[in-house]
Amino acid sequence: QVSLVESGGGLVQPGGSLRPSCAASGIIVIRNAMAWYRQAPGKQRALVASLSTDRTMYHAESVRGRFTIARDNAKNTVDLQMNSLKPEDTAVYYCAARGPPIRLGKLTQWEYEYWGQGTQVTVSS
Numbered sequence: 001q002v003s004l005v006e007s008g009g010g011l012v013q014p015g016g017s018l019r020p021s022c023a024a025s026g027i028i029v030i031r032n033a034m035a036w037y038r039q040a041p042g043k044q045r046a047l048v049a050s051l052s053t054d055r056t057m058y059h060a061e062s063v064r065g066r067f068t069i070a071r072d073n074a075k076n077t078v079d080l081q082m083n084s085l086k087p088e089d090t091a092v093y094y095c096a097a098r099g100p101p102i103r104l105g106k107l108t109q110w111e112y113e114y115w116g117q118g119t120q121v122t123v124s125s
């Protein structure tokens with residue numbers, strides 16, 4: 001049984017940092033395409049960052065230079081280092097995974113097979 005469990009969200013002031021983590025069980029993250037999505041109130045879920053099996057990374061333009069997706073093979077986790085946080089980063093952040101077969105290129109959210117329950121990130125003074 002596959003499980004993705006996010007942790008590490010919380011309340012932070014603008015300009016602060018957080019590092020949510022996605023702990024995977026039932027899959028090995030190094031063999032999966034992994035991603036972080038977020039959904040703000042009243043908005044559609046949107047891709048924040050993704051990491052392919054060949055370590056190709058993608059970061060949405062709105063977070064590029066501030067967020068970094070990273071995989072810890074030993075812990076079987078995928079983290080999202082978030083720096084210089086802004087109020088518009090407030091959202092529920094979700095971890096997603098897809099196992100083989102995995103096509104080349106950036107996947108759509110409908111191609112991810114497994115999802116976590118999400119962790120709330122609130123950026124406010």
